[in-house]
Amino acid sequence: MNTPLAERLRPNTLDDYLSQQHLVGKDGMLYQQIKSGVIPSMIFWGPPGIGKTTLANIIANESERPFFKLSAINSGVKDIREVIDKAKKSGGLFTAKNPILFIDEIHRFSKSQQDSLLEAVEKGWVTLIGATTENPSFEVISALLSRCQVYTLNAFSKADLEALLQRALKQDTKLSKLNIELKETEALLRISGGDARKLLNIFELLIASFEDNNIIITNELVTKQVQNKAARYDKTGEQHYDIISAFIKSIRGSDPNAAVYYLARMIEGGEDVKFIARRLLILASEDIGNANPTALVIANNTFQAVSVIGHPESRIILSQCATYLASSAKSNAAYEAINRAQQLVKETGDLSVPLAMRNAPTKLMKELGYGDDYKYSHSYENNFAAQEFLPSEIANTQLYSPGNNAREQAQRNYLKQLWKEKYGY
Numbered sequence: 001m002n003t004p005l006a007e008r009l010r011p012n013t014l015d016d017y018l019s020q021q022h023l024v025g026k027d028g029m030l031y032q033q034i035k036s037g038v039i040p041s042m043i044f045w046g047p048p049g050i051g052k053t054t055l056a057n058i059i060a061n062e063s064e065r066p067f068f069k070l071s072a073i074n075s076g077v078k079d080i081r082e083v084i085d086k087a088k089k090s091g092g093l094f095t096a097k098n099p100i101l102f103i104d105e106i107h108r109f110s111k112s113q114q115d116s117l118l119e120a121v122e123k124g125w126v127t128l129i130g131a132t133t134e135n136p137s138f139e140v141i142s143a144l145l146s147r148c149q150v151y152t153l154n155a156f157s158k159a160d161l162e163a164l165l166q167r168a169l170k171q172d173t174k175l176s177k178l179n180i181e182l183k184e185t186e187a188l189l190r191i192s193g194g195d196a197r198k199l200l201n202i203f204e205l206l207i208a209s210f211e212d213n214n215i216i217i218t219n220e221l222v223t224k225q226v227q228n229k230a231a232r233y234d235k236t237g238e239q240h241y242d243i244i245s246a247f248i249k250s251i252r253g254s255d256p257n258a259a260v261y262y263l264a265r266m267i268e269g270g271e272d273v274k275f276i277a278r279r280l281l282i283l284a285s286e287d288i289g290n291a292n293p294t295a296l297v298i299a300n301n302t303f304q305a306v307s308v309i310g311h312p313e314s315r316i317i318l319s320q321c322a323t324y325l326a327s328s329a330k331s332n333a334a335y336e337a338i339n340r341a342q343q344l345v346k347e348t349g350d351l352s353v354p355l356a357m358r359n360a361p362t363k364l365m366k367e368l369g370y371g372d373d374y375k376y377s378h379s380y381e382n383n384f385a386a387q388e389f390l391p392s393e394i395a396n397t398q399l400y401s402p403g404n405n406a407r408e409q410a411q412r413n414y415l416k417q418l419w420k421e422k423y424g425y
Contacts, residue, residue, distance in 0.1 A: 005204040006197045008172055009164070010054050012061055018196075019160045020051065020153055030055075030151065034062050041121050041128040043106070043136045043145070046153030047241065049195030052131035055153075056102040059129065066090040066099035068126070072108035077116045084120045098124050106130035107139035114141045121147050138278060155194040162189075164196055165203060175207065180215045187222035193241070202226055243269075247322075248279060252287045256326035263315075263322050273314045277303040280321050291331035291405040298324055331403030340399045351391035384418050398423040 011017050014024050014034065023030040033039055039059060044052040053069075060067035068083045087099040101120070103109070120126045121144070128148060132139060136150055156164075162185055169175055169182070188206075192199035206225055207215060243265050250258035266276055277299075284299035302321040306314035360370035375385035388395050402408035402415070402425075416425035 004201060005168060005172060005175070006200040008174075009168055009200065010057070012058065014058055014062060017051065017055065017058060018164060019156050020055070023151055023153070024055070030059075034059055037063055039063055039065075039100070039127050040149050041126075041147055042149040042151055043130045043132060043140060044151055044153055045132055045134075045136050047155050047194065048133055049192075049197040049199075050153050050156055051196065052153060053102070053104060056100065056129045056131070060100045060102075063097075063100075065097055065127070067102065068099055069102045069104070072103055072105045072113075075103075075113075077113055080113065080116050084117075084125060087120070087126045099126050100129055101126040102129045102131070104131050105133070107132040107134040107136070111141055114144050118143055118147070134272075134275065135278075138274075156196055158189060161185075161192065161194070161196065161199055164199065168200060168203065178207065178213045178215060180207065180217065182217050184217065184219040184222075187219040187226075188217070191222065191226055243271075244276075244279060247276075248283055251280075251283055251322060251326040252330065254326055254328075254330065256323040259322045259326045260319055263318055267311075267315050267318075273306045273311055273318060274303070276318055277306045277321075280318070280325060284325060286335045287330055287332055288325060288328050289331045289334035289403070290408050290411060291329040291333075291403055292407065295325055295328050329405040329407065331405055331408055333401060333403040333408060337400040344394065344397065344399070348391075348394060351393050354388060354391060356387065357389055382418075386419070386422075396422055398425075 014031065017024055020028075022028055024034075025031060044055065046052060057067065059065075066087065068087055070079060070083060083101060087101055090099050101117075103117075106114075117128060121128050128144075130136075130140070130148070136145060140148075165182060165185065165188070169180055188199060188203065192202060202222075206217065206222065209225060243262055247259060247262035247266065250262060263276070267273075281296075281299040281303050284295040288295040298321055302317055305317050309317065355369045356372060356374040358365070358370040360366045365371075373387075375387050377383050377385055379385075390397060402412040412425050415423070419425060
């Protein structure tokens with residue numbers, strides 16, 4: 001049997017597991033859970049080829065639990081129930097050693113399929129480990145999400161990938177017999193896109209193309225042999241992230257032509273239309289915001305529409321939205337405002353809300369001065385009364401600065417008229 005290199009090198013213990021030290025290092029949450037044997041249900045979220053399946057296997061090995069695996073691509077409710085029945089029987093009476101059920105690409109499960117997991121997770125028949133490349137907040141139902149810990153796995157660093165190649169040369173029974181010199185690795189790493197599985201597959205194919213045992217790997221060689229095969233869009237790999245990045249940057253840069261081109265690349269590659277619509281929804285606030293509030297309305301309606309209509313007609317709606325957003329005035333003022341506000345909260349902690357701004361639903365609260373001196377804006381001329389809303393420690397702090405566009409300039413003038421010199425508008 002010709003087992004692929006990536007499978008031959010798959011680690012079985014935490015000591016052999018590369019990367020994700022924020023989770024499996026000595027101070028990592030997962031490390032503590034694995035060593036204690038108290039394993040919660042969890043979702044691994046991260047790009048492809050970074051070790052989600054491997055980590056699930058290691059958790060099962062180290063905790064000495066039965067391991068069951070399903071792929072959401074080709075499994076249904078019947079398959080889920082069959083595996084859960086097997087897991088219940090293998091788990092016996094010892095719930096502390098309940099089996100692990102690993103579901104790859106769990107985001108592909110429908111709501112009903114995810115619903116079928118709830119009882120097994122709730123009653124502890126299985127410990128669920130799901131793997132997804134998509135944001136679980138959007139793709140995993142809230143009932144299941146609330147029963148799981150979500151752990152974000154990061155892409156491999158350059159050092160991680162180079163260490164993986166060196167491990168292949170030293171530990172693999174086939175490659176260790178050859179005289180291989182890794183003279184240059186940049187092209188290999190670039191083409192793999194941070195996907196360890198893809199890196200090892202490419203590396204193995206490259207080695208197999210040589211007729212003798214003396215092999216020198218250079219960037220030129222890799223580019224010649226491999227790069228021309230990597231041009232197709234791969235919605236689960238490197239191209240997925242490159243194309244969506246170019247799409248967003250084209251819209252941010254007000255180029256509707258480039259935006260619709262990259263949109264077509266994704267559509268032709270079979271990208272999930274809801275994924276595209278979600279990114280447009282985020283962009284409408286992050287990059288356009290109050291420069292054109294209608295952008296958010298259109299993006300939200302686009303998301304709702306493509307969720308109902310689906311492919312192929314949704315391409316028209318996505319095109320309308322993408323070209324509209326690209327042609328709109330731009331501002332990241334709202335995005336910058338919340339960034340500043342969150343940083344301020346981290347720096348200053350839980351400051352006391354001014355008494356005048358507090359609600360006073362009880363007699364005691366009223367006696368303590370809650371709500372005293374509050375000015376009801378609508379009781380004053382132009383529905384405005386100058387007063388301090390922020391805690392005294394950060395009084396007069398300006399967090400929102402309207403952008404340099406017609407609509408937000410009007411906002412700036414309005415705020416300046418109201419607050420005079422208080423906030424520096």
